[in-house]
Structure formats: structure tokens, C-alpha cells
Amino acid sequence: MAKKLGEELKIGVITSLSASVIWAVLLSFWSLIAANIVSLITSGYIQAWQYFVAGLSVGATIIASVMAYRDRLNKFKPKFPSLSMDYIYKEIEVELYFQSREEITYSANYTIQALKDISGMQRSYFWTSSTISELPAIISPFNHKVMPHKDERESKKTVDILFEVPLKRNEETSFTLKYTLGDEQRKMMPFLGHLVRNPTEKINLRLCVPQGMVSSVNKCVYADTSATINLTQPVKIFPRTIGNNDVFEWKIENASLLYFYQICWQFV
Numbered sequence: 001m002a003k004k005l006g007e008e009l010k011i012g013v014i015t016s017l018s019a020s021v022i023w024a025v026l027l028s029f030w031s032l033i034a035a036n037i038v039s040l041i042t043s044g045y046i047q048a049w050q051y052f053v054a055g056l057s058v059g060a061t062i063i064a065s066v067m068a069y070r071d072r073l074n075k076f077k078p079k080f081p082s083l084s085m086d087y088i089y090k091e092i093e094v095e096l097y098f099q100s101r102e103e104i105t106y107s108a109n110y111t112i113q114a115l116k117d118i119s120g121m122q123r124s125y126f127w128t129s130s131t132i133s134e135l136p137a138i139i140s141p142f143n144h145k146v147m148p149h150k151d152e153r154e155s156k157k158t159v160d161i162l163f164e165v166p167l168k169r170n171e172e173t174s175f176t177l178k179y180t181l182g183d184e185q186r187k188m189m190p191f192l193g194h195l196v197r198n199p200t201e202k203i204n205l206r207l208c209v210p211q212g213m214v215s216s217v218n219k220c221v222y223a224d225t226s227a228t229i230n231l232t233q234p235v236k237i238f239p240r241t242i243g244n245n246d247v248f249e250w251k252i253e254n255a256s257l258l259y260f261y262q263i264c265w266q267f268v
Contacts, residue, residue, distance in 0.1 A: 087112045087121065089200040090172065096192045097208045101267070104181040111174040114167035122149060123177060124158040128189040131182030132157060140175035186267075190214070193262035195225055196255045203252040205263050211246050214265040219250045222260040237263065 093109040106125065125132075136159060138146040143164040157179070167173060192207055207217065218234035220227075239246035252261055 085115050085198055086118045087114050087167075087198065089113075089198055089202075091202040091204070092194065092200060093204040093206070094192065094194055095206040095208060098210060098213065100210070101186065101213065102182060102184050104183060106179040106181055107176055109174065109176040111172060113172045114169055116169050117166060118163070119166040120160055120162040122158055122160055124156055125179060126156055127179075127181060129181070129183040129187050130185055131180075133180040135159065136177040136179045138175055138177055140173075142173060142175070144173070144175050146177070190267060191227070191262050191264040193225070193227075193260055195260045196257050199257065200255045201253065203255050203261060205250045205252075205261065207248040207263055207265065208242075208245050209248075211241070211244055213268060214246070214248075215268050217248045217263065217265040219261075219263050222262060223258075225260050227260065227262055227264075231259065234264075 090111040090113055091109075092111075095105075095107050097105045097107070099105070106127075108123070108125075110123075112121070125136075135146055135148060136157075138144055138161070145162045145164075147160045147162060149158040149160045159177070161175065161177075163173060192205055194203055194205060196203075205219075207214070217237045217239070219237055220230055220234040221232045223229040223231055237248045237250060239248050241247070248263060248265075250261070250263055255261060
């Protein structure tokens with residue numbers, strides 16, 4: 001993770017320096033042109049080297065202006081829409097709790113901060129086995145409501161969360177969603193993950209299972225939700241024992257946008 005962050009920082013620094021150097025060169029040329037004009041007005045005489053510098057400056061300015069103009073008119077240059085976020089996550093806490101191999105509870109606690117006036121949000125969950133509750137239970141100190149959201153993909157459960165009172169910019173709220181899951185056919189894919197779609201300060205992924213039910217529990221960061229392009233090497237997670245359960249936990253701070261953070265395991 002530290003290596004990835006170092007590479008991102010290096011790319012950002014190089015990009016910023018490149019832009020700064022280009023602007024510094026152009027400003028230098030413009031300054032030289034201005035100095036030559038002032039010199040002509042005040043003294044009425046310009047030396048030969050000043051003609052050369054002035055010509056070079058004017059030529060570079062014209063070329064830079066033409067390139068900038070052509071870049072704006074380039075029809076083949078892709079135009080990406082600007083990112084506009086309604087909110088950020090202050091904290092996300094996700095838990096997959098196995099009462100048994102077939103009976104499971106998925107809970108996700110969210111604390112968000114609005115970046116503009118919003119009256120609600122959406123949340124989706126993918127379940128890879130057979131049984132999932134139609135709607136999650138919602139737990140909150142506020143009277144938020146959860147409503148079904150139509151989605152064509154059967155494996156994807158999307159709900160609308162309607163806030164009791166619309167949030168204004170910089171206001172925060174929190175709530176927990178709980179799904180009841182079933183894996184009677186034992187075909188679920190053994191992973192717990194989170195895809196970062198909004199800026200997120202803290203993520204906590206937690207797997208809670210009866211002792212001895214799983215092995216080879218690892219954490220890894222991927223560039224895709226299918227977990228085929230790994231950005232880090234898998235790292236083993238060692239459990240904490242609470243009662244008769246093994247608890248595997250991964251805490252992430254300042255997660256990167258569009259990265260997929262995953263805990264995976266094998267059933268014994």
C-alpha cells in the first residue's frame with residue numbers, strides 16, 4: 001500500500017512540476033516582450049540581441065497559443081465529465097457475521113457528510129448465493145426510511161434511503177443497514193469487499209465466523225470488482241477470538257477512489 005501511495009505521489013508531483021515549468025517559460029517570454037517594449041519607449045534604442053530575444057519570445061507565444069487553440073478544437077480528444085459528488089463517507093463499517101455456515105447477517109454502518117443539499121441516497125449489495133431479505137432493516141437515531149429500488153440484475157440489491165430531514169451542505173448523518181442472508185446450497189463466493197465510489201475517510205471490513213470454519217483469510221486491493229487485477233499482494237489476516245468466534249478485521253484510512261478492497265477466505 002505504501003508503495004502504491006508513493007507512486008501516486010510521484011505522478012502527481014511530476015504532473016504539477018511539468019505544468020509549472022510550462023507556465024514559467026511562457027511567463028518569462030511574455031516578460032521579455034514587455035521589457036523590450038518598455039526599453040523601446042524609454043530609450044528609443046534596442047540592441048541587436050534584444051531583437052533576437054523579442055523575436056524568439058513572440059514566436060514561442062504564437063506557437064503556444066496556436067497549440068492551445070487547436071487542442072480546444074480537437075474533435076477526437078475525449079471529453080470526460082467532471083466528477084460531482086453529493087456526499088463523502090466519513091466512515092464505513094461492514095460486517096459479515098456467520099451464525100452458522102447457512103445463516104448469515106450482513107450489516108453496514110455508514111456515516112456520511114453532505115457536499116450539497118440532498119434528501120437521500122442509494123446503496124447496493126451483491127449476494128452470490130440464494131437467499132437475501134427483500135429489504136434491509138435500517139437502524140438510525142434518525143427516522144430515515146429505506147425503500148426498494150428497481151434494478152434489472154437479480155444478484156444486485158439496491159435500495160433508496162430517504163432522510164428524515166434533507167441534509168444541507170456539511171451536515172452529517174449515520175445509519176446501519178442489515179440484510180439476512182442464506183447459503184443453504186453453500187455456493188456463496190467467499191469474500192467480503194467494498195468498492196470505493198465516493199471519497200472515504202475510513203473503512204472497516206470485518207468477518208466474524210465460528211471458530212475453525214474458515215482458513216487462508218487474506219486481504220488485498222484490486223483495480224476491479226472481479227478481483228483479477230491486484231494492486232497489492234495478498235496479506236494474511238490473523239484473527240481475534242471473541243467467545244466462540246474468530247474475528248478477522250481490516251481497517252483502511254483514506255481509501256483510493258475506484259479501488260476494490262477485499263477480504264477473501266476458504267471454507268474448511
